[in-house]
Amino acid sequence: MANGRFNVLGEPLVPCSVAPLTGFLRDGCCAEHSDDPGQHTVCTRLTGDFLAFSREQGNDLSTPRPEYGFPGLKPGDHWCVCAARWVEALLAGHAPPIVLAATDESILDAVSLETLVAYAVDRP
Numbered sequence: 859m860a861n862g863r864f865n866v867l868g869e870p871l872v873p874c875s876v877a878p879l880t881g882f883l884r885d886g887c888c889a890e891h892s893d894d895p896g897q898h899t900v901c902t903r904l905t906g907d908f909l910a911f912s913r914e915q916g917n918d919l920s921t922p923r924p925e926y927g928f929p930g931l932k933p934g935d936h937w938c939v940c941a942a943r944w945v946e947a948l949l950a951g952h953a954p955p956i957v958l959a960a961t962d963e964s965i966l967d968a969v970s971l972e973t974l975v976a977y978a979v980d981r982p
Contacts, residue, residue, distance in 0.1 A: 863889040864963045866974055867982060874901035874960040875936035878929050888938035890964040898938040901960035903979055906933045911952035912943065941965050948973070955979045 863871040873886035880901075881887045882894040888901045902908070909920050909931065919937070922930035931937055936957065945968050947953040958978045965974065975981055 863887070865959050866961050866963050866966055866971055867958055868963070869959065871962060872959045874938055874957060878931065878935060878937070880936065880938045882938070888960055888962050890962045896940040897942070897964065899941050899962035899964050900939045900944040901957040902937055902939045902944065902954040903957065904931055904933055904935045904937055905954045907952050908947055908954040909933065911947055911950065915943070915946070917943070936960075941968055945969060948977075953977055958982070 865871045871887060871889055874880050874888045876886040879886060881889065882891050882896070882898045888899050890897060890899050904919070912919050919931045922928060939954070941964070944953060944956070944965070948969070954977075956974060956977050956979070958974060958980050961974065
């Protein structure tokens with residue numbers, strides 16, 4: 859569980875990914891943190907479509923950046939995405955699937971649970 863945080867289902871937040879290691883704190887969790895201006899709170903299963911969309915928006919997640927210890931991401935990887943970017947992708951028709959159990963409840967301020975469930979790989 860991530861520091862007492864809860865997921866969108868009201869249960870303890872579980873890790874999103876440790877390989878590749880994700881989360882604002884690189885602890886594997888998509889937990890809300892006051893120090894994180896991007897709010898990396900949505901655990902996604904990346905798709906080629908979303909990676910292309912993100913690159914077009916100026917955030918290339920596919921290219922390895924060894925100088926930052928970033929391996930580059932590929933379709934199928936789980937990754938904590940900024941809440942605003944996921945909503946932007948949703949509105950543009952490019953939202954990747956999400957993992958409800960690993961997505962911080964704070965996203966519910968922007969998106970309904972019904973919408974999240976429609977994109978979930980782990981539907982209740």
